[in-house]
Amino acid sequence: MTAATNGKENGTRPFSRFELLVAGRYLRARRRDTFISVIASLTMVGIAIGVATLIVVMSVMNGFRDELLSKILGLNGHFTAFPVDETFTDYEDVKIRLEEVDGVVSAVAFVEGQALASGPYNSAGINVRGMTLEDIRKLPLLYNSAELGGWDNWDELEGVAIGQRLAQSLGVTIGDAITIVSPRGSQTPFGTTPRIRSYPVNVIYDVGMVEFDSFYVYMPLQSAQDYFRAYSDRLREGHEEPPLMATDEEIDAAYERVYEATAVEVFLQDPDATGVMQLPLEQAAERPMIFTNWQRRNETFFSALQVERVVMFTILSMIVLVAAFNIISSLVMLVKDKGQDIAVLRTMGATRASVMRIFCMTGTAIGFVGTFIGFVLGVILAINAETIRAWVSEVLGIALFPPEVFLLSALPSRVDAGEVTTVLLMALALSFLATLYPAWRAAQYDPVEALRYE
Template sequence: MSAGSEARESVPTGTKAFAGFEWLLAGRYLRTRRREGFVSVIAGFSFLGILLGVATLIIVMSVMNGFRKELLEKIVGVNGHIFATPIDRPLDDYEQVAAKLRQVQGIKLAIPLVEGQALASSQVGNSGVLVRGVSESDIKSIPFIANNVKQGTLDGFASTNGVAIGRRLAGSLGLQAGDTITIVTPRGASTPFGTAPRIKAYPVTAIFEIGMSEFDASFVFMPLAESQAYFNRDGDVNVIEIFIDNPDQTQAVRDRIEADPPRPLVLSDWRQRNRTFFNALEVERNVMFIILTLIVLVAALNIVSGLIMLVKDKTEDIAIMRTMGASRGTVLRVFLITGAAIGVVGTLGGLILGVVFANNIKKIMAGINWIFGANLWDPTVRFLSDIPSVIDWREVASVVLMALVLSLLATLYPAWKAARLDPVKALRMG
């Protein structure tokens, strides 16, 4: 029995919005039949397009959020939030300056550091490193170092005059805890013939893994007193790194320091040092959102084309319903339900798929690596050891809302065309 004959038997006479008759008829239009097979194929592709578009948007935005969160935590967690360097004279009163800085509201750590470039070598190879001189109490107060020691220990760090190195550096040089690493710097002792390189061997007392390949492959932590002697520092330090309670309050803490500085200092912060890097991440994130939104838009346009073809195919049925008393509103709602159903079901399916995938992305990546026998996530290229994912539910809600709005808008024109159809002309054409 055709939809037109059903309409003759069950067209409602009332004006109830979205009546059961309208849902029934919309459901029949969505089912696959031989005569409307091509229309059903278009509807299927529209559904898949919206589902994959929404899922991909959620997954990609979650990974981008994870990238920013992990990079921010690791870069700022190891390097500090604010950096204080001297202006008029060397920072030889660093202990007093650090003590005063720790009293400023919002500051939890103030760590004096000696920094210098050097070459680390072993019997296996050599690599450029950044040597950071720090006291034992201060290195133990940095969570990303103290909580991620994989070999050895930081106990007795100052007394043993050993060094702590990153896991990737240890791997590239073939070192284990207890082995010896040689540190070479061109700025050594001054002689009548010029400055001689300084070469000294140190025991590896600890091997840590921050989880960021660049840091794990380049950082060498040395006891503060030893680093001052090694880099010819006359009892002073390069910089005091300041860690604050909330990185988003950096400017407020800077203002407090500048209002009553312990001595003339030049202040810089993590936003200035990493501005280009995080701006690039933000631009990439916005571009990816726009590109992936186009997938949902194309799928919504497929809904338009599918509904227009359905309206043409159902012209006779629409005319019969109109002659039997169906209002233009009834016809409009039937096709609104038909098109919106594709968008709503596709969006909900994409929501479920995207959230499940984003929450289990590490397991899925591990399974893909196992199946293909390849490492699809190279940490030396992507900075982080694991692929991160952080779901922002506000973003998820905005993606779902956007997909639903686009799907609904896509149904308006075909539904309006169906409602405006003249039953007399349609029957004559039929």
């Protein structure tokens, strides 16, 4: 009676040493429990694989989004301001006023147009952007990505900067000339003639994003203004219209050339503050301008990425869910196998709650170990994602995640502590919930019925 009473007291105390010993004993396989042990081991492996897969996939998608965002916003502003109706000749004044707004890091002016670039071996459609060296320095991603050549004397030299992939496609290197053809040329009695000019390659850059490295060509601002004829001739103050048969010298003396810009890009301290910053920027411009932000320009692209992240998380969570169901099956078999043990425990004074806690701890331990193994494996794989990709590509001889498709030259990965914590808590919660039904069934065992025929 005393032993039974002591057993009851020990059993009824939650998570006592008695309960931990029994739960640990059930986790250790004996010869006749080999099949159940194999099921539990496979369940543990399934949870580990699910957790690791979730961590790796979410980390890669985080890195993919961050890398794209840093590349896109590293070369394109958070706001792009286009002039309304009037010619944009006061772009320098507008740029200075926009930079004085609190929360603005910098503002750059540019001239832009599309053209065709031709080299010795190939031709390609390009986007030509003219910028001063001062403004290029405000774009560290571009300024620091020069692989060949340099930006010295950029404004004085009539050359261009092209991406590494475009240089390979055209078959040119530093010092070689490329021909740029614009369909918007001079007006003649026979129609519009294309504008064709050759420029030496002064800089070959590599920003690590296929779209920019193979499509964008930079040239000095004034060279781009002259090429695209982004200027107007105004009558100088104090001068009259020259006569009809005036000489070139008289025309040059009477008119001055005023250069224009296509737009001004604004870079903010906080890229997500576009809604708050739009009105102050519009007021600071002091002229009619249309402001478009990066979120609106790339809304479809980043919305698709967000939807893909949610869908991938949901689908991959099914792996953990299936593994959690395996906990139910392994525990149900364990309960069936340990029916007599449960009856003996009950007759020794163990309460229903104590029996239920024992089996809950048994199943949760399987989930905990699997989750921990998955966590370690997933973090290791996520941190070394690019190294593993390169090694697998080399071994198999195939291109995994080709840059032409995924836009980036390397596989990015960023482990987010918040998301990893969410994955771990989800796996542990599913593992615990999966133990409740088998543990409840074990607690309902009637010791009299279990021992009647023994």
